[in-house]
Amino acid sequence: MKKTAVSIKNLDYTYPNSKKVLNDVDMEVFEGEKITIMGPNGAGKTTLLLHLNGTLKKSNSDDVYIFGQPISSMNIKDRIQYVGILFEDPDDQLFMPTVYDDVAFGPYNMGLDKKEVEKRVKKSMTRVGLQGFENEVPQHLSTGQKKKVALAAVISMEPKILVLDEPTANLDPKSKSEFISFIRELNEKEGITTIIATHDVNTISYLTDRIYVLNEKIVASGTPHDIFSNPELLKQFNLEAPDPLKIFRMLECFGYDSKNHPLSINEAAENLINTMQENGDIMNLQMDKDAYENIKQLVNLYTYHPF
């Protein structure tokens, strides 16, 4: 039986001077899981993430539990030791004079001694592939490097749960895939639970066991296949399905038997190879009389550009 890492019960939140952002949110995340939170702009994703290590505090209410403990009763050191948050804009997160100071910031606040901090900085920097950058100043780094340093500054606290807000935003494709590999590695090798808020559906399959759709409250949850096979839900909340899934559903209109719908290019390749092998190394597609109508319907269902 897996342990519950995060449990959120009836979480409400209203910013001063504005409307309700979160309304009766319930969530349960198990240890080692990869969770993705999706939702339209302004749905409260970032606000929800900020609750996960008590950055947004509410007095006297126990609605967020980390490994069974209410977060409101945890002290700062425990909170940041359990849950690390990576923000969307690395410039918000790198505020110290040098890279070293930024990566050491969390460990020092945890009360670790100088030797241990040094060790952790070194380890985290090596992990994100930036060893030797410790003495750089943040303003001289590229966006990709800043993002990696920001991640190093979070994993130096060695959190059991890693929360990431739009981790792939503004990264070039190479940095993006590197970044995803780090996060996957952390999850697979060290069993770190990851919770990610993103719009980037095409990279999602590498980082997702389960999806929560948030729009002030949790409006749906399930496996990526469940969520992405529900185009009405996606449309209602301004979301989209990964491109490979759309293309394979299109292929089905021409008689392709895809069994499951791939969510990534890698899954698509696998799917194509398996299907063709089963059919004697041949792929059979044909255009019947309904195909045109079906495709049109499919495109209108899954995209925001009418066909």
Next chain:
Amino acid sequence: MNYPRVDAYSEIESVIHNFNPRAKIITFTALIFSFAFIESLTVALFAVLFSVSLIFISKLPIGFVYARLKYPIIFIFAIFVIMCFTVEGNIIIGSYFVSVTLEGLKLGLLIFLRATAALIIAFLMLATNRFDTIIKALYMLKLPNVVVQMIVFSYRYIFVLVDEFQNMKKSMSAKGFEIKANRYGLSTIGNLIGMLLVKSYERGERVHKSMISKGYEGKPRMDTNYNLMFSDYALTIFMIVLALGVHIYPVI
């Protein structure tokens, strides 16, 4: 607008560059305060010569030094010129409307020399190490924690906001706007600054949250290990003696 990079040549090897940053701040500040109040012209001239020779010892590229000091020195020179013409006293050159007085010339020159000497020392203090080292030295010198943090974070975000402001200006000039001192131009600059303030305010809130998420409680720690060596003590004593000397010498 370029990044303010007074520390562009901080990686050069020289006696001044290698001087312990904490000792450098203390002694150079002492020199600045001492030079700024020199009373005699000859001593002030000596102070300028001393600071100029420090520039050569520091091996900083002359072009860089010139570019950094040009405007501040023009500004000081303007004060000298104004003093020459406006201080009352014995006229040495003059016609009906304008006249240069000996008193003005002397006082103006004294101010020009001691200001230049102090300026060069201040420049060397900052140009011969990375800016973050200066900040850390301030931190080690036990300046009030709140003030050090404000300098640290303000300095850091200048770079972020210069970029942000630059982008805003570009998007405005893409729509045909150029900065001009007329009514419309000024109120557009007003909007531009307003936008910058709003964005910065929101960024400030996000920065605060990201600090909280890493356990910030108002007292961040910075690692510093600058060990004092024999040469540091020697230089420190030399500089302090000099700082005191320029004031004691005229009395003797």
Next chain:
Amino acid sequence: MHISDGVLSATVVTGGWTITIVLAFLTLWWRSQESDITEEIPKFSVMTAAFFVASLIHLPIGPTSVHMIFNGLVGIVLGPLAYLSLVVGLILQAFLFQHGGVTTIGINAMNIGIPALLSYYAFKKGYDFGISEKIMGAFSGGAAIFMTVILLSITLLTTGQEFIGVAQVSAATHAPLMIVEAIITGSVVTYLSKVKPELLPIKIHKNEKSMEGSKYGTEF
């Protein structure tokens, strides 16, 4: 225009540092009575950086170009903390550009900081009295420069009567700046009152924004 090293007498410089240290601590203490300073440090620092960047704008006026001080605006937006913000700004200016001098940080901070604090109160009082934020913004922005010129002249003349010429020239060069900053401050304040009124020391209009709470009525 800030006074460089080497111009003022030791007495005036010492006086400047004393007043600045006292006022910086006083305003900080004042603020800490109302809110949590550790929470304000990051926000305040980013705002200080923003004002620093804004003051780098060079505006062509006639044959020369001037750059802004914006002490009135800093006062209106940051309230009592404006003083410390201007001190930090001057330190960074002296450090990064060698502009303004090191020994004179105290006196320069006083010359622009006291007008900033007064602008803040003038703006608040005027606004409470029912004068529009645009007019009060322009008034505070211009008046701050005017007071700065007065204080600058007093500083110079306290050092010696010989500085009367320098004081006159600096007053003359500040005159266009006074008008420019009045107009810009007025328009910044108008912009803020529409987009982010919580940055101004004004109460949010009851009829327009009654849905929003009363907290955050003032800066930060």
